[in-house]
Amino acid sequence: MCGHDGRPYRLEKDMSKQLKIQDAVAEIILTEGAASVSTTKVARRVGIAQSNVYLYFKDKQALLDSVYERETQKILATTEIASLQDQKIPLEERVRLYIQQVYDFSLANPDSLTLIQQIKFLRGQSPDLLPNELTPNNTVSQLLQAAIDEGVLKDLPVSLHMSLVFAIINRHTTNLQLGRYPVDKYSFKEIYQFIWDAMKR
């Protein structure tokens, strides 16, 4: 089977290698910082030639974008979009579900939010250009906007409400990862109350 240019499809592309490359990128970001990511380093970690990295990703940015996309897909996979959109559930309860879902996800995948945030920051002041940015956030944005319109939440930009949820939960799970305090020191209820007191009208 050939592509339109007559060359055979690159069936030799090894998907498990692609995953290994993404894992290596994630590891470098988490241990050395995002500035340290280079195709040379990634290749060394995976044990392949640097030129082989380009078989899977056209450049370093594509590599970072694919890790970003992988992590946001993880969130999407664990988010119960249906319940967030369920009109039969009161808005206040749906906002609580959203916060609970971010919390559960972040506890189970403590590195994911950090990876997402790191790659976002690498883009500097143009976070809007990120691929896939809208997909996971769309339902949440609509939910929060509806809750603002109905007077359930304070009339502030949705982005402020979302930054609040994200920042508090990410800081909390990073603290846990760093061993700053034991997991059972603070319950979800306490973290939720902290967030909710700010958001509620």
Place this chain on the structure above:
Amino acid sequence: MCGHDGRPYRLEKDMSKQLKIQDAVAEIILTEGAASVSTTKVARRVGIAQSNVYLYFKDKQALLDSVYERETQKILATTEIASLQDQKIPLEERVRLYIQQVYDFSLANPDSLTLIQQIKFLRGQSPDLLPNELTPNNTVSQLLQAAIDEGVLKDLPVSLHMSLVFAIINRHTTNLQLGRYPVDKYSFKEIYQFIWDAMKR
């Protein structure tokens, strides 16, 4: 005049050039993202040879650290430490002053918090290793801990309270910079109320 090794002091070091190098680093971080910072790029922007960058900074990390320190010094310079420590002012009022100071600083220096956050994130999971980390935060940490102990603030880690203040204000001023809404759309009072409702016991 000579140093102990007999070599003349490097009086040819030009402090305005050092500032220009730091400005170039800040500009690259803000426009291209922190991963793009390289001594080659910095030298090109300043119009000097790459080797000359090393006259001022021993490596890329030292360069990033110096920009971090410069930005935190700016915060320190505008913070009225004395009033935050003034026992005659009630704790609740001092917490409000702290929030107001972060807000005013961030409005006047919208890039500073972004630069600090970007350089922090480049360090990956070891944000604690940053130089000068404790200096500007020490007074604030003590203030918030005292307010927690006195039952003025919720009994949650100081780092959660600080992340909240930082995240909300940084998001708000970044929104303003991006032209998402006009400056007068939300008052300090509204932003403060959002933050305070979360923090207060």
